[in-house]
Amino acid sequence: MEPREARLPSLRDGLRAFLIGPRTPRERYAAEERTMSDETAFHQLPAEERLFRQRHSAAHVLAEAVLEMFPEAKYAIGPPIENGFYYDFDLPRPLTPDDLETLEARMRVSVERDLPIVGQQIPKEEARRIFAEQPYKLELIADIEDPTVGYFRHGEFQDLCRGGHTERTGQLGAFKLTHVAGAYWRGDEHRPMLQRIYGALFPTQEELDAYLTAREEAERRDHRRLGPELDLYHLDPISPGSPFFHPKGAVLYQTLVDYIRSLYPKYGYQEVITPQMFDTEIFKTSGHYDLFPDMFKMRDDEVESGLKPMNCPGHCMLYRYGLHSYRELPIRYAEFTRLHRNERSGVLHGLTRVRSFSQDDAHIYCTLEQQPEEIAHFFDMVREVYGDLGLLDVEVKIATRGEYFIGEIENWNRAEQQLQEAVAAAGWSYTIAPGEAAFYAPKVEFHFRDALGRSWQLGTIQIDQAMPTRFGLRYIGADGAEHVPVMIHRAVLGSLERFLGVYIEHVEGRFPLWLAPTQAVVIPIADRHLDYAEEVRSALAAKGLRAQVDSGPDRMGAKIRQAQLQKVPYMLVVGDREAEARAVGVRTRSGGDLGAMPLEELVERLAGERDSRASE
RNA sequence: GCCGGUGUAGCUCAGCGGCAGAGCAGCUGUUUCGUAAACAGCAGGUCGUGGGUUCAAGUCCCACCGCCGGCUCCA
Numbered sequence: 001m002e003p004r005e006a007r008l009p010s011l012r013d014g015l016r017a018f019l020i021g022p023r024t025p026r027e028r029y030a031a032e033e034r035t036m037s038d039e040t041a042f043h044q045l046p047a048e049e050r051l052f053r054q055r056h057s058a059a060h061v062l063a064e065a066v067l068e069m070f071p072e073a074k075y076a077i078g079p080p081i082e083n084g085f086y087y088d089f090d091l092p093r094p095l096t097p098d099d100l101e102t103l104e105a106r107m108r109v110s111v112e113r114d115l116p117i118v119g120q121q122i123p124k125e126e127a128r129r130i131f132a133e134q135p136y137k138l139e140l141i142a143d144i145e146d147p148t149v150g151y152f153r154h155g156e157f158q159d160l161c162r163g164g165h166t167e168r169t170g171q172l173g174a175f176k177l178t179h180v181a182g183a184y185w186r187g188d189e190h191r192p193m194l195q196r197i198y199g200a201l202f203p204t205q206e207e208l209d210a211y212l213t214a215r216e217e218a219e220r221r222d223h224r225r226l227g228p229e230l231d232l233y234h235l236d237p238i239s240p241g242s243p244f245f246h247p248k249g250a251v252l253y254q255t256l257v258d259y260i261r262s263l264y265p266k267y268g269y270q271e272v273i274t275p276q277m278f279d280t281e282i283f284k285t286s287g288h289y290d291l292f293p294d295m296f297k298m299r300d301d302e303v304e305s306g307l308k309p310m311n312c313p314g315h316c317m318l319y320r321y322g323l324h325s326y327r328e329l330p331i332r333y334a335e336f337t338r339l340h341r342n343e344r345s346g347v348l349h350g351l352t353r354v355r356s357f358s359q360d361d362a363h364i365y366c367t368l369e370q371q372p373e374e375i376a377h378f379f380d381m382v383r384e385v386y387g388d389l390g391l392l393d394v395e396v397k398i399a400t401r402g403e404y405f406i407g408e409i410e411n412w413n414r415a416e417q418q419l420q421e422a423v424a425a426a427g428w429s430y431t432i433a434p435g436e437a438a439f440y441a442p443k444v445e446f447h448f449r450d451a452l453g454r455s456w457q458l459g460t461i462q463i464d465q466a467m468p469t470r471f472g473l474r475y476i477g478a479d480g481a482e483h484v485p486v487m488i489h490r491a492v493l494g495s496l497e498r499f500l501g502v503y504i505e506h507v508e509g510r511f512p513l514w515l516a517p518t519q520a521v522v523i524p525i526a527d528r529h530l531d532y533a534e535e536v537r538s539a540l541a542a543k544g545l546r547a548q549v550d551s552g553p554d555r556m557g558a559k560i561r562q563a564q565l566q567k568v569p570y571m572l573v574v575g576d577r578e579a580e581a582r583a584v585g586v587r588t589r590s591g592g593d594l595g596a597m598p599l600e601e602l603v604e605r606l607a608g609e610r611d612s613r614a615s616e
Numbered sequence: 617g618c619c620g621g622u623g624u625a626g627c628u629c630a631g632c633g634g635c636a637g638a639g640c641a642g643c644u645g646u647u648u649c650g651u652a653a654a655c656a657g658c659a660g661g662u663c664g665u666g667g668g669u670u671c672a673a674g675u676c677c678c679a680c681c682g683c684c685g686g687c688u689c690c691a
Contacts, residue, residue, distance in 0.1 A: 346688080573650070592651075
């Protein structure tokens with residue numbers, strides 16, 4: 001979250017660049033501003049522009065190959081994307097991996113032929129004639145407002161296209177078709193499902209290979225692989241999307257909760273506990289009921305109950321109990337209890353998308369005047385937490401009002417304005433996500449990428465003046481009259497499950513000492529050292545450090561290997577020399593053998609490292 | 617939820633109409649060892665679940681469930 005310039009480049013950054021490419025605003029705008037009127041020679045264009053064009057042209061060459069294989073195919077859209085390109089098709093049958101190889105081979109024929117790619121503006125009428133058999137193209141033509149549309153061709157292939165291409169099909173760079181996936185036409189689930197073919201493309205074979213290798217390495221960091229490997233959690237079909245946290249995972253989970261909880265006095269939060277299950281009337285009052293039908297519900301006699309999917313309605317009930325004076329505000333209710341959302345089966349994803357989770361959730365009730373200060377106050381906490389956790393690669397998004405919303409427009413506008421000012425004041429760069437606000441409030445979202453480059457929202461803050469009205473919340477102002485408080489929804493880590501998923505990948509399972517489930521393994525060299533090993537363990541335990549003795553029959557080398565694979569921060573070897581000197585042989589998971597250290601010194605070192613929450 | 621793929625031992629995988637396998641992990645025994653894997657033996661399976669085809673089904677077909685890749689959704 002510090003300015004990017006202040007960060008030292010790391011191996012991770014290099015990997016990330018491979019995986020997700022540059023994400024500057026410029027790239028996005030450039031994509032929209034490109035026109036076919038650009039006369040600059042391809043080789044003279046900026047590298048980023050060349051790559052964009054290569055990916056775009058590769059999509060055309062892919063479509064050419066597909067149309068040749070399936071003359072009856074309908075083709076839809078095929079843009080360049082991060083790392084490559086895709087193209088959507090309506091095909092007579094599902095594609096197989098063998099088809100991808102065939103198509104890729106056909107694409108290389110076009111590259112070999114090095115055909116010129118030419119574009120021009122043509123009248124809509126002519127375009128309709130050319131694409132008469134292509135319903136998706138006709139729909140696109142109908143939606144274009146200009147009297148003319150872009151038309152590109154190379155060889156026998158022709159496409160409706162805004163442009164931004166290489167000059168010839170021989171300039172594509174290095175590419176590989178990677179996978180097929182379903183995709184709705186125009187992203188609308190009520191419209192036909194098309195087959196999307198994805199390809200990766202980079203300027204050179206070396207870069208493509210590096211990307212593909214980086215992807216394979218990233219798969220090894222996937223929390224869905226590391227989590228069970230490190231004995232943190234598992235999932236079972238008996239309760240899809242509901243993690244079983246093992247003792248080690250639970251330590252991690254609870255340590256995070258304890259950490260956030262420890263900050264609450266400083267930031268003025270009061271922890272509360274509200275019910276798990278409510279009469280669904282409460283969600284009708286809040287407005288969630290109709291909008292989010294996937295609540296876990298049950299009916300008992302006349303009453304329909306639901307497992308709470310969020311805490312805000314419960315906190316409103318809590319606020320509503322008793323009268324509040326403006327002198328009490330802001331009131332900040334925090335809660336960690338469990339939430340349940342019946343997410344659609346297809347979206348479940350390891351820990352990052354689950355049905356059962358808890359958040360470091362809180363709702364702040366304050367006056368309109370206190371609102372800007374509360375936002376800044378929250379950002380202070382975000383900065384502290386993300387800093388302690390070493391999460392520097394945050395992306396900040398401001399999500400603004402969408403088509404459906406509750407509340408007054410002027411309140412929305414003011415809240416959006418204040419959020420934007422607060423983010424700017426915090427010194428964070430951000431993007432605007434138009435129309436992506438919650439239905440009741442605009443929000444700021446803090447996003448992080450997982451190992452494979454997928455973006456996940458962790459923290460958020462939402463300025464809500466609608467729900468307090470719906471729940472009839474009041475406070476007595478200095479003027480003696482009743483006023484409606486503002487309600488701020490906020491979470492720093494967001495869903496703890498999701499946070500853990502992202503965080504496991506962020507640190508590649510090498511948790512800093514304060515979070516590591518096992519902080520040290522004591523490794524006796526022979527059985528005669530077991531007593532002393534146990535002494536070392538209990539000396540650590542006395543300081544609250546989580547240590548285990550590996551008392552198994554394996555050789556020391558095997559025990560070290562085991563501890564390394566489990567990514568235990570410290571391995572403490574004890575043999576004759578150490579027992580004699582009341583010392584331990586210290587080895588770290590990253591630095592190898594550090595040599596012997598007196599036991600007392602070791603305990604102090606570890607306790608200090610834990611208390612400082614040092615990152616590795 | 618939708619499209620496609622996939623499901624064999626705790627884990628990673630082989631077997632793809634004809635006797636269910638390997639490595640690791642586990643257990644037992646021997647070994648007591650100085651910084652990433654000692655040796656030997658043993659045990660481990662309704663081949664996701666339910667139907668169907670067949671003399672015979674992990675193997676072919678259908679349905680359901682889970683998982684994977686996307687899409688959609690995201691309070």
